[in-house]
Amino acid sequence: MSEPAGAGNRIVAGSFEGTWRDLAALEAPEASAFFVGSNIDALRAVWIHATHPGRETLVAAHSRKEAGLVEGLRVAGLATVDVDGDSVAVDPLPDPRPATPGRVWLLTSGSTGRPKHVAHTLESLTTVKGAQPPRTWLCPYTPGAYAWWQVTTLGLELADQAVVYVENDRLDDWAEIALEHGVDAASGTPTFWRQALMRSGDTLARIPFQQVTLGGEPVDQAVLDLLHEAFPSARVSWIYASSEAGASIAVHDGKAGFPEKWLGSEPREGRPRLSIDGDELVIASPHRGEGVDAELHTGDRVEIRDGRVLITGRLASDEINVGGSKVSASQVRETLLAHPGVAWANVKGRKAPLVGTVVTAEVVLADPATTEADLARWCAERLADYAVPRRFRVRDSIPIKESLKSDV
Amino acid sequence: MSQLSREQVRSMMSEVMAKQGKELPADDATPLDSFGFRSLDFSELALKVEDEVDEELNFDAPGLRSIRTIGDVLDFVQQLLEAEE
Numbered sequence: 150m151s152e153p154a155g156a157g158n159r160i161v162a163g164s165f166e167g168t169w170r171d172l173a174a175l176e177a178p179e180a181s182a183f184f185v186g187s188n189i190d191a192l193r194a195v196w197i198h199a200t201h202p203g204r205e206t207l208v209a210a211h212s213r214k215e216a217g218l219v220e221g222l223r224v225a226g227l228a229t230v231d232v233d234g235d236s237v238a239v240d241p242l243p244d245p246r247p248a249t250p251g252r253v254w255l256l257t258s259g260s261t262g263r264p265k266h267v268a269h270t271l272e273s274l275t276t277v278k279g280a281q282p283p284r285t286w287l288c289p290y291t292p293g294a295y296a297w298w299q300v301t302t303l304g305l306e307l308a309d310q311a312v313v314y315v316e317n318d319r320l321d322d323w324a325e326i327a328l329e330h331g332v333d334a335a336s337g338t339p340t341f342w343r344q345a346l347m348r349s350g351d352t353l354a355r356i357p358f359q360q361v362t363l364g365g366e367p368v369d370q371a372v373l374d375l376l377h378e379a380f381p382s383a384r385v386s387w388i389y390a391s392s393e394a395g396a397s398i399a400v401h402d403g404k405a406g407f408p409e410k411w412l413g414s415e416p417r418e419g420r421p422r423l424s425i426d427g428d429e430l431v432i433a434s435p436h437r438g439e440g441v442d443a444e445l446h447t448g449d450r451v452e453i454r455d456g457r458v459l460i461t462g463r464l465a466s467d468e469i470n471v472g473g474s475k476v477s478a479s480q481v482r483e484t485l486l487a488h489p490g491v492a493w494a495n496v497k498g499r500k501a502p503l504v505g506t507v508v509t510a511e512v513v514l515a516d517p518a519t520t521e522a523d524l525a526r527w528c529a530e531r532l533a534d535y536a537v538p539r540r541f542r543v544r545d546s547i548p549i550k551e552s553l554k555s556d557v
Numbered sequence: 558m559s560q561l562s563r564e565q566v567r568s569m570m571s572e573v574m575a576k577q578g579k580e581l582p583a584d585d586a587t588p589l590d591s592f593g594f595r596s597l598d599f600s601e602l603a604l605k606v607e608d609e610v611d612e613e614l615n616f617d618a619p620g621l622r623s624i625r626t627i628g629d630v631l632d633f634v635q636q637l638l639e640a641e642e
Contacts, residue, residue: 472596501600502616509604525576539601540608 153199153271158304159285159311161330162188169305172196178228178241179248182207184214186233188314191292192301194232198253199271199305207254207266209293210317212551218256218264225266227254255295255392255438258552267392267438275302276396276436278419283309284360287327287335289320291551295392296365300336317551324349327356334360339372340493340555344547346379347492347515358383364390366554367462367479370405371486377403389460394445395436397421406457425451429464450479469497471535472504481508481528481536488527490519493547495555499540510538513547561609566634569605570627573598585628599630606634612641 156169165172175193177183183194183206191208198206207227219229226246231238253274254266276299286304290297304312313330315323324345327335335358337345342363345353358380363372368387376385387405389398398421400407407423416422421434430447437445450464461467461479469476478496485494492515498506512524521541528537548555571581574594582592589595603616614637624630 499604502603502621503596504600507597507600507604522576526578529577535597539597540604 151200151202153305154308155303155305155310158309160192160304160314161312162192162314163316165189166330169196169199175232175237177230177237177239178245179203180205180227180245181230181239182209182219182222182227182254183230183232184209184211185292186211187316188288188292190232190234191297192314194230195301195305203248203250205248205250205252205254207256207293209256210291210551212291213256213264213293222266253298255298256293257392258294268440269298269392269395269438271302271306273395273436273438274298275306276390277303277307281307281310282359284334285311285313285330285332287313287315287323287332287337289315289323289335289337289341289553291317291553294552295390296336299390299396320549321348324352324356328352333357334362336362336364338365338553338555339363339368340366340547340549341553342376343372343493344549346375347513347547350379353379361385362388364388365552367460368405369483369486371483373403373405389432391447393438393441394421394432394447395434395438397432397434397436398423404457406454406459409453409456409458412458423458425458428452430458430460450477452477452480469506469508471498471506471508474533474535476508476533476536478508481510481532481538484528484531485510485512485524485538488519488524490514490516490523493544493555496538501539504535507539508536509540509542511542511544513544561606561634561638563631563635565609566602566606566631567627569609570594570602570630573601573605582627585626585631587627588625589627589630594627594630599624602630602634606638610638610641614638614641 172193175197185191194206194208198204228242229240251270253269253271255269256264256266286300288300300312304310313332315326361376361380361383364387373385384401385403386399386401388396390396398407411423413424419435421432424431428450430449430451431444432447433444448464450461450467451458452461467478469478482494482496485491491512493513495511497509499509501507524541525537574581607614620633624633
């Protein structure tokens with residue numbers, strides 16, 4: 150049995166603290182979909198996959214298990230296995246097929262339709278290569294998500310990369326957990342970071358972050374600036390990654406968007422080729438899932454501003470038609486987020502007489518003295534008249550889903 | 558559904574204008590275009606009223622086209638509110 154380079158790395162997950170080698174064994178059919186109750190259960194599934202080359206594996210949280218999905222996975226030849234600590238319930242297939250050695254299946258989020266399963270391998274999921282400085286990473290993501298796999302493969306395949314996992318029901322306490330276990334690097338969505346800075350800023354300030362990474366949602370300049378200010382010693386990076394496209398863009402210069410000159414140029418080995426079709430980002434990534442279009446139309450909207458290509462949001466949900474004038478919800482959102490009194494914002498259209506739809510906004514205030522009139526005035530100075538939100542709703546706290554995104 | 562008085566609707570209209578640094582004239586006969594009350598402002602007022610009464614109102618009513626003055630707006634909204642009762 151060969152061992153990955155990170156086999157001796159430290160893992161913290163719930164009450165477990167040890168190395169990959171210390172994880173309890175797991176018995177399951179060679180081609181299995183594991184539905185797990187916690188990170189430690191998920192890591193056991195990853196470890197048997199990593200140390201038994203003939204295996205084919207899918208890992209997902211129990212919360213994702215529903216009848217239609219299970220049926221689809223079984224039709225695709227995966228037995229289902231429920232793992233919850235000592236309890237392991239295998240539902241084998243009556244006529245199992247041979248496993249495809251090394252294959253790892255990821256479920257897409259399903260936010261734009263039924264979840265698909267995308268084929269990867271541990272190698273295609275390991276997007277950070279070469280020697281890295283020793284780090285202790287925080288992984289707040291849900292087991293089985295692409296971002297979870299990225300942090301997990303980092304801890305599995307590279308030496309000196311410890312990982313501290315946070316269960317979903319402990320997310321409110323992640324800063325204390327990170328502090329207790331010596332975390333110095335963390336990856337999360339912009340919503341995750343905004344919420345953390347708002348809620349646990351004092352504790353966060355005591356964490357000696359060397360690396361702060363964002364992804365999974367549009368990354369605006371305001372959140373990058375907040376993180377630079379909060380963690381002056383850290384490198385702040387944002388990445389663009391998905392189950393289908395793979396990890397495709399990594400930007401470390403502290404600015405939103407990526408340099409325009411990256412478009413269309415012949416990439417270095419191992420890097421994706423980036424282009425734009427209309428206002429949609431197109432990616433040809435060597436890290437993409439198997440069977441994914443070589444030139445993947447991502448469905449993400451981009452705009453070029455001051456030599457940077459900004460990824461602003463999903464094309465399908467971005468446009469609001471106000472009396473025949475087109476408004477970009479992401480542009481309004483970005484304008485609101487640039488206001489010093491706003492910690493979080495969400496923008497959408499609402500049915501209204503005469504103009505059909507008007508722009509409305511939900512906000513969480515960083516400064517409670519900020520008024521609706523302040524925000525309307527701020528927007529009016531920066532946006533076309535019809536793009537200024539006409540109704541505001543002030544929320545008490547930043548909404549966050551299991552995916553660490555806010556998509557309310 | 559909670560009822561709104563004409564004065565309360567006027568006050569909401571005033572708030573819509575105040576957000577833009579404008580003042581709502583005191584005279585109900587004042588034409589809307591004379592103080593810059595536009596379609597979007599009417600839309601905003603409509604949403605404010607809907608939120609207040611927690612009900613979606615039928616703003617597609619024919620009377621909408623003949624609105625010219627502050628008083629017309631207030632009359633129209635009052636009619637809608639009464640129709641919903």
